[in-house]
Amino acid sequence: MTLVFDNLTKRYGANTAIDGVSTRFEPGTIHGIIGPNGAGKSTLINMTAGSYSVTEGSIRLDDRQLDRMKKYQVANAGIGRTYQNIRLFDQMSVLENLEVCFYDRAKSGIVGEVLWPPMARRRAAERRAICMEYLTFFGLEHMADREAGSLPYGRQRMLEIARALAQDPKVLLLDEPAAGLNHQETAELTERLAALRAPGRIIIVVEHDMDLVMTVCDRITVLHHGKLLFEGTPAEVQASHDVQIAYLGTEHDIEDIRTAAQDRRARLGLRTGRHPQ
Numbered sequence: 001m002t003l004v005f006d007n008l009t010k011r012y013g014a015n016t017a018i019d020g021v022s023t024r025f026e027p028g029t030i031h032g033i034i035g036p037n038g039a040g041k042s043t044l045i046n047m048t049a050g051s052y053s054v055t056e057g058s059i060r061l062d063d064r065q066l067d068r069m070k071k072y073q074v075a076n077a078g079i080g081r082t083y084q085n086i087r088l089f090d091q092m093s094v095l096e097n098l099e100v101c102f103y104d105r106a107k108s109g110i111v112g113e114v115l116w117p118p119m120a121r122r123r124a125a126e127r128r129a130i131c132m133e134y135l136t137f138f139g140l141e142h143m144a145d146r147e148a149g150s151l152p153y154g155r156q157r158m159l160e161i162a163r164a165l166a167q168d169p170k171v172l173l174l175d176e177p178a179a180g181l182n183h184q185e186t187a188e189l190t191e192r193l194a195a196l197r198a199p200g201r202i203i204i205v206v207e208h209d210m211d212l213v214m215t216v217c218d219r220i221t222v223l224h225h226g227k228l229l230f231e232g233t234p235a236e237v238q239a240s241h242d243v244q245i246a247y248l249g250t251e252h253d254i255e256d257i258r259t260a261a262q263d264r265r266a267r268l269g270l271r272t273g274r275h276p277q
């Protein structure tokens with residue numbers, strides 16, 4: 001399984017947000033996408049998830065051309081995602097937020113469940129057990145019955161990733177998963193992401209938090225003004241003169257990039273005020 005961008009281009013009128021990007025993502029890896037504000041990172045994620053149309057070029061998952069599909073077809077082809085701004089069913093319980101993902105997955109057998117209640121009960125118990133495994137992995141098992149909207153912000157972020165995973169995606173797209181998280185929550189997220197690396201899964205993380213990216217990613221793609229500026233291991237990216245110039249306009253080191261990212265994180269986290277930790 002390989003995800004391939006070939007000459008991928010996105011224009012918004014006269015503005016070229018993604019400009020001829022070609023790269024590939026291998027299974028078993030965590031791949032970071034970084035770049036200064038406005039570099040095109042979210043546009044890339046949204047095109048891959050089928051939310052935005054592609055102007056030129058292609059996105060392929062093995063022999064399937066995703067850019068020709070509708071959004072739900074892209075999801076069915078195995079692309080799962082989270083959003084920069086959390087999207088949960090606030091009034092449903094934490095567990096129900098996961099369970100609804102299984103109705104998406106279970107395309108067969110629904111008629112059987114309706115006609116034969118014992119089968120429905122068995123399936124419901126199985127779904128619940130799997131959901132509880134995901135909740136345990138994300139440290140949410142003791143919150144299963146709480147309304148999702150009442151959870152502290154950091155827990156909501158974890159639940160969003162759990163929801164994306166419950167759909168068993170081949171490719172998991174995470175759009176700024178650490179946005180609005182404090183230092184300890186980010187460290188926790190970093191650990192959990194590392195544990196999600198799996199042979200049959202590609203994880204792509206768009207993130208400004210350099211500690212997270214440099215710790216957890218196997219490879220990193222750096223975008224600048226919509227173009228692929230650099231690609232390599234975390235060590236290669238940190239050593240790249242071009243990357244430092246792109247971020248800061250001058251030759252500073254990765255510490256300055258970290259500071260710039262922290263300033264941005266302080267401005268994000270739309271729900272932090274509502275649900276303080």
Ligand SMILES: Nc1ncnc2c1ncn2[C@@H]1O[C@H](COP(=O)(O)OP(=O)(O)OP(=O)(O)O)[C@@H](O)[C@H]1O
Pocket residue numbers: 012015016017035036037038039040041042043044
């Ligand atoms: N829906 C849209 N319509 C028009 N222009 C857009 C739209 N979305 C993004 N853009 C433009 O495309 C460019 C890339 O934006 P994008 O949000 O993808 O960058 P980004 O790297 O994710 O930025 P950030 O780190 O600030 O989230 C920017 O110039 C932005 O103004």
